[in-house]
Amino acid sequence: MIGEITFGQYYPGSSVLHRADPRIKLITSFWLIVVIFVCKNFFSLGIIALTAIITSLVSRVPMKMILKSLKPIVIILIFTAILNIFYTQGGATYWEWWKIKVTEKGVNTAIFTMIRIISLVVISSILTYTTTPTALTDGLERVLSPLKVFKIKVHTLAMMMTLALRFIPTLIREIERIMNAQKARGADLETGGILQRAKALVPIFIPLMVSSFRRAYELALAMTCRCYTGGEGRTRMKQMKVSFRDIVLILYCTAATAGIIILNIFFEAVI
Amino acid sequence: MSYVIEAKGLSHCYSKGTNQQVYAVKDIDFSVEKGELIGIIGHTGSGKSTLISHFNGLLKPSSGQILVNGTDIWKDKETLHNSRFQVGLCFQYPEYQLFEETVFRDIAFGPKNMKLSENEIKERVLRAADYAGVKKEHLDKSPFDLSGGEKRRAAIAGVMAMEPEVIIFDEPAAGLDPKGRKDLIKLIRDYRERTGSAIIIVSHSMEDMASLADRIYVMNGGEIAMQGTVDEVYSQGEKLRSMGLNVPEITEIFASLRAKGIDVPANVYTVEQGTEILKKLMGRCSS
Numbered sequence: 001m002i003g004e005i006t007f008g009q010y011y012p013g014s015s016v017l018h019r020a021d022p023r024i025k026l027i028t029s030f031w032l033i034v035v036i037f038v039c040k041n042f043f044s045l046g047i048i049a050l051t052a053i054i055t056s057l058v059s060r061v062p063m064k065m066i067l068k069s070l071k072p073i074v075i076i077l078i079f080t081a082i083l084n085i086f087y088t089q090g091g092a093t094y095w096e097w098w099k100i101k102v103t104e105k106g107v108n109t110a111i112f113t114m115i116r117i118i119s120l121v122v123i124s125s126i127l128t129y130t131t132t133p134t135a136l137t138d139g140l141e142r143v144l145s146p147l148k149v150f151k152i153k154v155h156t157l158a159m160m161m162t163l164a165l166r167f168i169p170t171l172i173r174e175i176e177r178i179m180n181a182q183k184a185r186g187a188d189l190e191t192g193g194i195l196q197r198a199k200a201l202v203p204i205f206i207p208l209m210v211s212s213f214r215r216a217y218e219l220a221l222a223m224t225c226r227c228y229t230g231g232e233g234r235t236r237m238k239q240m241k242v243s244f245r246d247i248v249l250i251l252y253c254t255a256a257t258a259g260i261i262i263l264n265i266f267f268e269a270v271i
Numbered sequence: 272m273s274y275v276i277e278a279k280g281l282s283h284c285y286s287k288g289t290n291q292q293v294y295a296v297k298d299i300d301f302s303v304e305k306g307e308l309i310g311i312i313g314h315t316g317s318g319k320s321t322l323i324s325h326f327n328g329l330l331k332p333s334s335g336q337i338l339v340n341g342t343d344i345w346k347d348k349e350t351l352h353n354s355r356f357q358v359g360l361c362f363q364y365p366e367y368q369l370f371e372e373t374v375f376r377d378i379a380f381g382p383k384n385m386k387l388s389e390n391e392i393k394e395r396v397l398r399a400a401d402y403a404g405v406k407k408e409h410l411d412k413s414p415f416d417l418s419g420g421e422k423r424r425a426a427i428a429g430v431m432a433m434e435p436e437v438i439i440f441d442e443p444a445a446g447l448d449p450k451g452r453k454d455l456i457k458l459i460r461d462y463r464e465r466t467g468s469a470i471i472i473v474s475h476s477m478e479d480m481a482s483l484a485d486r487i488y489v490m491n492g493g494e495i496a497m498q499g500t501v502d503e504v505y506s507q508g509e510k511l512r513s514m515g516l517n518v519p520e521i522t523e524i525f526a527s528l529r530a531k532g533i534d535v536p537a538n539v540y541t542v543e544q545g546t547e548i549l550k551k552l553m554g555r556c557s558s
Contacts, residue, residue, distance in 0.1 A: 177362070177367075178367065178368060180324065180329050180362065181362050181365065181367075181368035182368060182380075183329060183355065184327055184329065184355060184359070184360040184361075184362070184430070185355070185368075185380055185381040185384060185429060185430065186352070186355045186356055186381055186384030187380075188352070188384065203368075203370045203380065206370035207367055207368055207369065207370050210367075210370075210415065211367055
């Protein structure tokens with residue numbers, strides 16, 4: 001159950017996007033996400049949707065995997081669509097019953113928001129599918145390094161993120177192990193009210209905390225043994241270099257943005 | 272029939288229906304009689320842990336049946352829940368499951384889940400602590416203040432306190448020093464003598480198995496490759512080696528002695544046995 005979450009996972013491959021500089025990927029993904037909210041009508045939104053589709057094709061991540069990343073947000077999608085349909089009013093009325101009215105504007109907003117959210121998730125999952133967690137945090141560290149001016153410890157933050165990502169699967173396995181051990185002693189985790197269920201989590205939560213602290217301590221020790229002293233003076237095995245493909249990636253995003261701005265001007269806004 | 276646990280045609284399959292479909296265990300027939308001590312050996316990844324997780328219903332078989340005392344444990348929720356108390360499962364490194372404020376309360380966790388009376392719980396905890404060799408003065412301590420070996424005993428007591436008809440130990444001696452290992456084996460043997468309960472041990476140690484088990488199942492690639500008494504299984508050294516297992520070192524030594532023409536038996540599996548025979552042999556030579 002918990003093991004099936006794909007959002008934020010890496011999908012090994014060797015496409016152009018896999019090989020692109022993580023810094024550029026971070027920047028362009030963030031850029032596209034901002035642009036999603038600039039779209040004002042279906043034509044400009046079409047460009048974003050098209051960009052999302054082209055990018056996923058280029059990444060060579062199977063469509064099945066990309067659709068899988070949408071699975072956790074299906075409920076949010078349905079929920080926002082329903083809210084939008086019934087709460088946004090205006091334009092021609094399609095359907096009416098008692099106080100409930102479905103209007104042109106409501107339907108448009110619902111579809112618009114859905115496409116927006118889907119593109120948002122698709123673009124960000126392509127980022128994580130094509131970038132290893134290490135490369136991602138490395139890239140983030142570099143992108144955020146200007147913040148050092150404000151005395152923010154960017155390296156420490158990036159290291160914390162790397163470690164957190166690294167330990168997610170370990171913790172999941174640990175939880176499963178402890179759950180099995182307590183179930184074997186007759187712990188009932190599935191029935192009862194909220195209070196009872198919360199209580200039933202104690203036998204799982206405490207051993208989990210204990211072993212997490214133990215792990216953290218061991219990890220700190222191992223890092224100290226390898227002379228880790230923080231970001232100062234650290235060099236990298238993999239140097240990041242901006243290459244031709246990264247420039248193409250930037251141009252590609254610029255083109256999409258330009259298209260969106262032009263279409264925003266030429267066509268009437270829907271939202 | 273007097274089988275406590277019986278598995279019939281048990282298979283477990285991960286990612287069923289996809290192209291990544293893998294059988295963790297396949298077509299397993301397995302049985303434990305009352306009071307019997309069964310050993311399961313096999314290479315890492317041979318499906319031992321998957322198999323034992325079926326015996327108390329932590330995993331549901333993809334096909335086949337698990338019968339505990341003749342009843343299918345997946346018959347209904349009630350039966351499934353009760354099977355947890357009939358079949359005690361003690362995982363690898365059980366000390367990581369301790370959570371209560373005191374050792375006493377941790378051992379009482381199982382009996383409490385059985386909804387027993389306060390008195391009954393207390394009796395069982397004291398009895399289990401005695402079986403597992405948990406010192407009386409430790410019962411009021413926090414489990415986190417105990418040493419590694421003591422923690423493990425406390426955790427084992429937690430399973431014994433449910434007084435199951437079968438206890439399954441998954442690598443009970445993992446991570447212990449030789450003395451701890453020896454003590455633990457003695458503990459299991461004593462427990463068996465005192466309660467007459469059936470025991471299943473999963474282990475890598477061929478030598479420990481030789482001194483403990485009545486019958487042995489050897490698993491390989493999710494299937495049962497061999498089964499029988501210690502003699503029947505250990506005499507097929509070649510076959511064991513082909514599965515990445517080894518006969519005990521002492522057996523190897525005796526085999527090379529035989530190869531040198533010295534008249535010693537081939538079925539020596541424990542150091543104690545070996546020492547006895549060598550003593551006799553030496554006595555004969557010197558006299």
